[in-house]
Amino acid sequence: xxxxxxxxxxxxxxxxxxxxxxxxxxxxxxxxxxxxxxxxxxxxxxxxxxxxxxxxxxxxxxxxxxxxxxxxxxxxxxxxxxxxxxxxxxxxxxxxxxxxxxxxxxxxxxxxxxxxxxxxxxxxxxxxxxxxxxxxxxxxxxxxxxxxxxxxxxxxxxxxxxxxxxxxxxxxxxxxxxxxxxxxxxxxxxxxxxxxxxxxxxxxxxxxxxxxxxxxxxxxxxxxxxxxxxxxxxxxxxxxxxxxxxxxxxxxx
Amino acid sequence: xxxxxxxxxxxxxxxxxxxxxxxxxxxxxxxxxxxxxxxxxxxxxxxxxxxxxxxxxxxxxxxxxxxxxxxxxxxxxxxxxxxxxxxxxxxxxxxxxxxxxxxxxxxxxxxxxxxxxxx
Numbered sequence: 597x598x599x600x601x602x603x604x605x606x607x608x609x610x611x612x613x614x615x616x617x618x619x620x621x622x623x624x625x626x627x628x629x630x631x632x633x634x635x636x637x638x639x640x641x642x643x644x645x646x647x648x649x650x651x652x653x654x655x656x657x658x659x660x661x662x663x664x665x666x667x668x669x670x671x672x673x674x675x676x677x678x679x680x681x682x683x684x685x686x687x688x689x690x691x692x693x694x695x696x697x698x699x700x701x702x703x704x705x706x707x708x709x710x711x712x713x714x715x716x717x718x719x720x721x722x723x724x725x726x727x728x729x730x731x732x733x734x735x736x737x738x739x740x741x742x743x744x745x746x747x748x749x750x751x752x753x754x755x756x757x758x759x760x761x762x763x764x765x766x767x768x769x770x771x772x773x774x775x776x777x778x779x780x781x782x783x784x785x786x787x788x789x790x791x792x793x794x795x796x797x798x799x800x801x802x803x804x805x806x807x808x809x810x811x812x813x814x815x816x817x818x819x820x821x822x823x824x825x826x827x828x829x830x831x832x833x834x835x836x837x838x839x840x841x842x843x844x845x846x847x848x849x
Numbered sequence: 850x851x852x853x854x855x856x857x858x859x860x861x862x863x864x865x866x867x868x869x870x871x872x873x874x875x876x877x878x879x880x881x882x883x884x885x886x887x888x889x890x891x892x893x894x895x896x897x898x899x900x901x902x903x904x905x906x907x908x909x910x911x912x913x914x915x916x917x918x919x920x921x922x923x924x925x926x927x928x929x930x931x932x933x934x935x936x937x938x939x940x941x942x943x944x945x946x947x948x949x950x951x952x953x954x955x956x957x958x959x960x961x962x963x964x965x966x967x968x
Contacts, residue, residue, distance in 0.1 A: 685852030708851070770851065772860065818864075819928055821856025821938065834856075835935045838928060 617643045618700060622653060624665070625705040626715050635712065638662075646696035650683055653702065654690060667716040674828060677764030680707050681716055687766040687826040707769035709778060723765050726781045729807050730789035735800030751796040758791040758836050760829040767823035767833050779812040783823035783833045786814050790836040793843060805844045814841055855939045863921050866914030873911045905964050909957070916952050920945040 620642060627635035640657050651672055658665045669679040672691045679690040682705040684698055695702070710718035736745070761784065768774050768782035789808060792798045808814045814837055823833040851857070880899075883892040899908070924941045928934035934941065 682851075685850065770853070772851075772853075772857065818860050819856065819925060819935075819938070820853065820860035822851065822853045825854055825856070832935070834928075834938075838935055841929065 615645060617645055618695065620644050620653070620695060620700050620702060622657065623701070623703045624657075624715070626665070627712050628664070628714055644695050646694070648695045649691050650681075650693050650695065650698070650702060650704070651679060651690040653695065654704075666714040675762060677762035680764040680766040680769070680828075681705065682707055682769075687770040687822075689764060689766070689828045692828050707765060709769045709771075709775045710765070718769075720765060722778060723768060723782070723784065724763075726768075726785040727763065727788060729781065730785045730792075730804050731800055731807070732788045732792065734792065734795070734798055735803065736797060738799065745797045747796055754796070755791050755794040757831050758787045758794075760831055761787050761791070762829060763788075764828060766826040766828055767831075770822035770826040772820050772822065773816050773818055777812065777816065780816045781808060781810075781813050783817070783837060786817075786837050786840055787831060787833055790840050793840060801843070801847075805840075805847065808840065809844060814844070817841075855942050859921060859924070859938075859942045859945070862917060863925075866918040869911055869914045870918060873908075909960065912956060913949065913953050917945065917949045920948050 622640045622642065624638050624640070625635050626632075626638045640661055642653070642656060642661070644653050644656070649672075651669055654665070654667060654669075658667075667679065667681070667690070669691065670676040671678070674689055674692045677689070680687060681690050683690065683693060684701075684703050687707060690704075704716065706712050706716045706718050710720065710723065712718055763784060765784060767787070768784045771780070771783060774780050774782050786808065789804045793801050793804055817834075817837050819834055819838075821834050824831075824835075827833055880892070880895050883890055883895055886892065898904070921942070924934075924938070924945050927941060928938055
């Protein structure tokens with residue numbers, strides 16, 4: 597990239613009479629384990645475009661105001677699931693919410709229920725442990741047919757919605773049960789179990805249901821629906837949990 | 850406070866009313882059990898204690914809590930055992946609130962004049 601181009605891209609976020617801009621206040625809950633004994637609110641006043649995403653605003657802060665701000669992001673287009681945050685009281689992806697939809701005051705916190713490592717970065721280890729616990733891969737020891745394991749469009753549609761999960765943790769960390777009991781397996785793991793339990797080619801249902809029948813398994817769900825509202829992929833999370841519960845309840849004993 | 854929608858408030862009210870009912874049940878078992886100390890025992894004094902204003906208001910809230918908890922319990926059963934319950938959980942919750950009000954207002958209509966009148 598030419599130096600001129602870089603200069604232009606920075607100026608594009610500055611006030612410009614041709615581009616509509618708004619003054620916004622961004623409050624971010626910050627924590628540096630090396631310097632702070634507890635978290636504190638940092639406030640940034642800046643100018644943004646209504647069409648900016650929250651992630652653009654955070655880039656502006658990190659690149660031009662305070663380089664020590666720490667947050668995760670990768671693809672920046674709602675697919676990688678790295679930048680789930682608690683934005684104005686609701687879990688969402690910073691790359692999928694626009695400034696114009698939030699108003700002039702934006703409050704950003706790390707997702708809840710997981711240990712904060714720095715600023716908006718949380719320790720996701722337990723989240724992925726729960727994910728691994730439901731055996732999120734095809735289990736089928738039967739001899740494969742000569743060609744593919746065929747599946748009808750109807751059989752494929754049965755679990756279509758739960759294939760959309762990007763493991764951003766917006767659902768699990770919006771769950772009041774998970775906030776108070778970090779051992780709860782959480783909606784994300786159940787969604788990913790659903791994806792295989794209702795797959796006609798998979799034979800591992802019994803193993804997965806045993807995992808989720810445990811003390812901190814899916815019976816901990818209290819149907820608060822925060823997960824369903826928070827999912828950036830519009831997965832009907834609570835419905836998936838209820839379907840797995842009924843599969844467990846009515847499985848041939 | 851996490852800005853959850855209807856489902857979160859339905860869950861919170863269900864939990865709060867459940868705890869209130871459980872605590873009152875314990876208290877109720879205690880006050881009824883005082884009968885075994887006979888007519889000169891502490892039973893009458895304990896019941897008179899219930900006539901304190903905080904208890905009068907509290908008991909009305911426990912009644913509301915029982916009605917809400919029962920109706921929302923039916924909502925949860927519908928969500929657990931039907932394929933459509935989850936889809937209509939918001940409407941069902943508004944129904945629960947409406948029915949709770951419909952049952953609660955007549956109760957207040959009858960009870961409040963009595964407790965204000967000092968019966």
